[in-house]
Amino acid sequence: MAVDIERLMADDRRRVDARLEALFTRREAPAPRLEAAMRHGVMVGGKRLRPVLAYAAGRALGASDASLDAPAMAVELVHAYSLVHDDLPAMDDDDVRRGQPTVHRAYDEATAILSGDALQTLAFEVLAHTRPARLPAMVTTLASAAGRDGMAAGQALDLEAVGGHPNLATLATMHRHKTGALIRAAVRLGGLVAVAEDDPRLQALEAYAAAIGLAFQIRDDVLDVTGDTAVLGKPSGADAARAKPTYPTLLGLEGADAKARALVDEAVTALAPLGESGYVLASLARYMIERDH
Template identity: 80%
Template sequence: MNADALAAALAADRARADARLEGLFGAREAPAPRLEAAMRHGVLVGGKRLRPLLVYAAGRALGADDAHLDAPAVAIELIHAYSLVHDDLPAMDDDDLRRGQPTVHRAYDEATAILAGDALQSLAFEVIAASAHPRLAAMIVTLAEAAGRDGMVAGQALDLAAVGGHPDVEALATMHAHKTGALIRAAVRLGGLAAVAEEDPRLAALEAYARAIGLAFQIHDDVLDVIGDTATLGKASGADAARDKLTYPSLLGLAGARQRAAGLVEEAVAALAPLGEAGQPLAALARYMIERDH
């Protein structure tokens, strides 16, 4: 898939995901309008929609219809949005800017941001539970495990505990495998489950792919924090160094971090071999992980 074809495909899938996210808020009469506005701010103001893109690409690679992919795509983006709202709070990363806009606690207030994150999380499970897919139970477990104490939340706890410390590359990889990688793996698995049974061996290929791109994505994020600018990133550049956070560039240097990310992308592409031509969009997405500028 060439660059123009990939850009068009990504734009179409982003638009599809955005339309379905917008539909959750649309003409609804909310009992708590300020909460509703904060939720909208947290999920509808910008975003790469990477996780929905992965749901669509993985599902199509195994033969799923788009209609069966919408609910998991929306659900995982809601979980991601909730995590960003909470991560930005003063008790966590204390960020003022997200996606080029004030963070939710800055645009509203801290208490409203906490509630908005809570509500986005529960809405994710409402959306996926209402989809009535034949493998719904497996999908719900996948999403819950990725979001919770063995996944993303554990990763955030490890990240906070590591500030100012000196863990090695292996410890950093473990932290990122939970904080960032868990939702990326879940996105790919959800797409696969929308198409095939849990016993299908192609899910193992998707898992290997997802593990590699999850870490590559985070390493490139670390690189962008060093070389990017605030206007392009949509958030403050240099924030990791300012908080004394351990990153791949700080441990491996910029060149070493980039080399590690490129190697992971090649691992991801190789893992897709059992999918044949159907895996090409996923391969293109893997390369996009380390070519993006934000």
């Protein structure tokens, strides 16, 4: 069985982008500058990996593309909000994101804060309007991934770790919250569209997502050392410049790469209960550690 992951991702990117774009074109905005900043935060580039994972997980369990659109959009809106806030001067103070000025540089800091807030609440509005059978579980999944048990906690740990010397366990905890939580949510949301919470295949998806979430971040750490700024869409070497702890600093480049590959093997093994339906997800796992941006 073969799958063209780049083509699949491009198709899903076009699908979710069209639906995200509609959020900004089918209404008369009361605050046009805020609306423009929100659009800049979500529509300027991006791999759309989280929506792709939501689509792939749902399809693997029999869900239709139409039923997966809302969770795919919601998870990307939360991701976009997190990037807008992460780039702020009080956080990472980044000037470039996806090859374009960050929102606070393109507009201003106050507008960036408000646009991030609005993108996050828009995610739940989109999800709530779909009224799927398992909406409470889906809302809980996304809220937990975004909040004090997920990305917010991970960002707090990230800020606390600057200049420090955490061990591998501490670093993994930080990344499982900051990056991994939303990747796990994307996969779980897709699965919840198709099956009940007690379906063993959903548990398999969650084990898969936990492994690829950390593998994805390790690859990001490696690319920050080895990647090209023009390809990455943001300055390389930023982690070292900020004295941030990373997997390459603790394990070396070869060790970090080996750890990522071991996690991908773990993810693929977790997909066994899905049989051939898990093939696309397995291919996406391998993409995590082969990508160049």
